[in-house]
Amino acid sequence: MSSQRSAIEAWRSAPRTALPVLRELVIHGPQSRTDLARRLGLSSGSLTRLTKPLVAAGLVVERDVRHDPVNGRPTRPLEVVADRLLFLGLKLTSDRVYAVLTTLRAEIVARESAPLTAPSPGEVVAEAGRLADRLTAAGGAPVAAGVTFGGDATAPALVEESELVDSGILGWQRVPIRRLLADRLGVPCFVKNDVAALADSYQWFGEARGVRDFALVTVGDGVGYALFTHGRAVRMTEADLGEFSHQILDPGGPMCPAGHRGCAASYVTTRSILMTAAQGMRRFPTYREVLRLAAAGDPVCREAVRQAAWALGVMIANVVNATTVKTVILAGEAVDVARVRRADLDAGLAARRRDVAGIDVAVRAHDFHDWARGAAVVAIRAHVADAA
């Protein structure tokens, strides 16, 4: 505990001019002074001056000597001390809470999850508190927590006035979740939309590190979308996201629950994939079963998976055509369709985009704890930005 407190104190008292150095080391990991100076556009003299107090304060350490691959000179890479500060990430779904404890560099130290009988604010706070206690016992106490869920967690008017949030998925209206969780956990809490937080985590600690322009598309219970241009997240409203989810891909396609024929949601949500398979199977399968039967050559399940993968390809083409970003990350519960039927995704992409050269589609393996890590990154970014 006292080591954590002194680490926070050290962060708070770090010279402001040295904060870009800390931020760079948090995001990009250990690196030589030469690389660091080049990235930050500093002379080696300035860099040495900036890093000295950071090393003295124990925020940054020098690693063992290694030899520069270019000029062969000995160098001692600098590394931010990441494991003295821990962050809690909580991802809420309608039936489960996922929790992780991470270091300052978003490395997962411990993970837990627990079912919810109903996602009422009271039950969520109680369960999140129990998970936080277990993680603290396993890995240490966090200095801050991030919590994410599907819903508009960042509507400015709400946040500024009373911090009340809405979530259709959780059935919440005007819930002061940040304050409730901060009271229970005893640390500062930060609330964010789950897809936006996941995109933030990939920008700092994942596939999109160093990529200024990228999009994230998530598929599961619903369709999620986040877009970064020039290194910044484009702000989207619930209405914008609704339009993205229900863009028409094929006017002759299946029907979504909102009554659109052939919209994105009618193809790529878990429910849509199951509905398409159920029509041919005359019973309601599980998602895993559909994937397994499709892989085994079952024509009905294979067609349901093919359609979803094709639709994802079309959605990617639409994103690239409209925004010019060339890096698209796919994530979420239903993302396996893109892995098992990659050729169909490519066919959908090629159907709506002539020049597919240079388009990088990264399919992230599904794991709910990845979303909880995204929540922890909300707290990490707040910590680093706070210092900056």
Ligand SMILES: [Zn+2]
């Ligand atoms: Zn629709």
